Amino acid sequence: MQGLMKKIVGRVYFAVDPANLHNRQIVDLDKAPRNANGEVEFSADLYLLRPKDTNKGNHAVLFEVSNRGGRGILSIVNGRESEYGDGFLMREG
Secondary structure (H helix, E strand, O other): OHHHEEEEEEEEEEEEOOOOHHHOOOOOHHHOOOOOOOOEEEEEEEEEEEEOOHHHOOOOOOOOOOOOOOOHHHHHHHOOOOOOOOOHHHHOO
């Protein structure tokens, strides 16, 4: 599977406005330090698998927002045989 897939690993950076109504559900956001624009900055790990040949993909995305890190849905759907599991998702594009 590894030969068919391209793995991208990185870090994504965000900044949110604590005054925005949509961000009020984030616990203690109003207590976090703010940058010069009054926003709270944070980051998250990024782990992306995509077909090396995008023409062989099905143009769908499986997206997981993990609460405590890790790649839970990938191992559930793909199995735990290796980093790429049993290859189910890769075979399906």
